[in-house]
Amino acid sequence: MTAALPDPFFQPSYVVSRERLLEAGHLLAARLGLTVDSRALAGHGPAGETLALDFMIFGARRPRHALVISSGTHGVEGYAGSAIQHYVASRILPRLALGPDTAIILQHANNPFGFAWSRRVNEGNVDYNRNFLEQFDPQKVAPDYELLYDTLNPPDLDPGREAGRWEEVQRFIDRTSLRHFQQVAVEGQYKYPQGMQFGGHAPQAGTRHLLALVAEHLAAAETVVWLDVHTGLGEFGACELITGAAAGSASHLFSQEVWNGAVKSASSGESLSTPLNGLLDRGVAAALPEQCRLAFAYPEFGTYPMERVLRAFRADNWLHVHGDPRDSTGKAISAELLEALNPDNARWRRMIIERGAQLVDQALAHLPGVTRPGAHRSAA
Template structure:
């Protein structure tokens, strides 16, 4: 079955809430203070939970960590887990928690970053001693040229080609994407403090995730890898068996950034690390990013630079209506490619099933007394 992808954040949220209520999920909402969407509406992180009050086993899916990537993640959550009923009819010890639009500002304004230009998946670090990526300082003037009166894609591609020849493709990708903490106007900026979405997510971990004995964690992303392919990227777990367990769940398709087998280079400060830090000892965490490829890496990077230029030079309400926004939209959720969308939904359905099967095979563990809401 194929579902229509939402056309904007407001519709995505409405469809998610409607599907969650129809499924009988327990809902919780966190409203972003001080900001509204382009339509004047609230910007919210919503959670939907199905299952017992104290599950021993818990599947967690997250959409919109990188704002605009929420179009894909929201469609998977609303269509497959809720619409198809995959999150219903679970064993009595198993729950499913859906975290929708973790970065609602980026989702609404078609940005990968949040209201402070922060990459949320680089924000979960100790900001008193941030792990800055020194090579980024070399590439920053290329990605964010000072006083550029207009966005020049040709110049950018030429200079990126020169950097690629100088550094090599792997080192260049790591320099750009690993995360940086010195350039607030730059790309992949991890921030100088814990941002609002991070604080919300840590609350969700403490109140809705911690306490389960076995946790399967899927953070839904787009923009890396072969077009239409859903790559399960290992994101760790606190116990020594986490990687082998993930391999049993997801098979040979599982990749690992630290082993050099993934389309993603190693990153720091991601949401999976926040889950690992927040669940406490004794819980098994099997965490992946499910990454859907869209365009070649250089085109995705050009789109990110174009979007960064837009928001450096225009108010958000004007930037979101710019023709340049078509670049980032195509880079993270191709608008007219029904084949891509079909592949995404088919693969998401498969991976969600693998995660639930993996949890079903886990040995019974302790049950939490904490209510899920």
């Protein structure tokens, strides 16, 4: 066995990832053409860095056909998504030839605050992937979320009381099911800004920027293939492709065509994911031109067992409502959230890159105007 080499694609922080990706992009500009539209948000990162969405368009400025790869919708999950973007920039784009109407777009950090500060949510505790709604109802919450409110959002982390709360969760699961508990805990709620899985009371700056980027740069699009990378659900290193589109809808069928029948609809109970509110892909679909065909998938890479991941979400929410991120408890909670969503494990990282490369390759094979060296070309 050889000693593990440092992974060249996973980056140490949001700001380093951003700088290196922009730099890699500029090196490719002469070959492919590059338009960068960066949208800075208010606030900054831990080192005072700018927080921005960077929409990097390689190829056609006003594409008819585009592959979009986006990262960091859930902030800290952006380590895996950006690693795939760095892989694409260094291993795929230098060898690709694009027709005049085709573009490859890397959208770095949909939620740059969460990526920079190691949280899933933004500065207002809003989960971006529950925030893509046209109308917000501040009373919207599942009755069982309210029933479990103190268990999901504990006022303290006292070990004795915590044990009692997990027993309550177990009784709830015995009475209903694990899947129902999962749905209640993560589907998104709009009533409690300090509670877990808060979807917001209005569109957030980042989600508005993302939809504006789509509306502006993809206004002429006829084909869009989109991968938005997530982590934390499923077996260690395994990947499930999820869409928010209804099973059997035109968008779901096109996604199935691109990714070989592997895309599962969250809304119809066939996925590891339970139905979710306010998903990004629904917002993107509404922002694209009406005739545009959209194949969309969230690659969801598993990390640790669901209970560990959920405990990490819950402790992180407690920390930012009741605790102090600077003390030792706070630091331990943040470190555990990071590990739960970005395992410090060479095998896991390799699995992300290998599967990510495959998904991108399948997407490129279905995108008009792409020549992949080495790929078999059909005589269309």
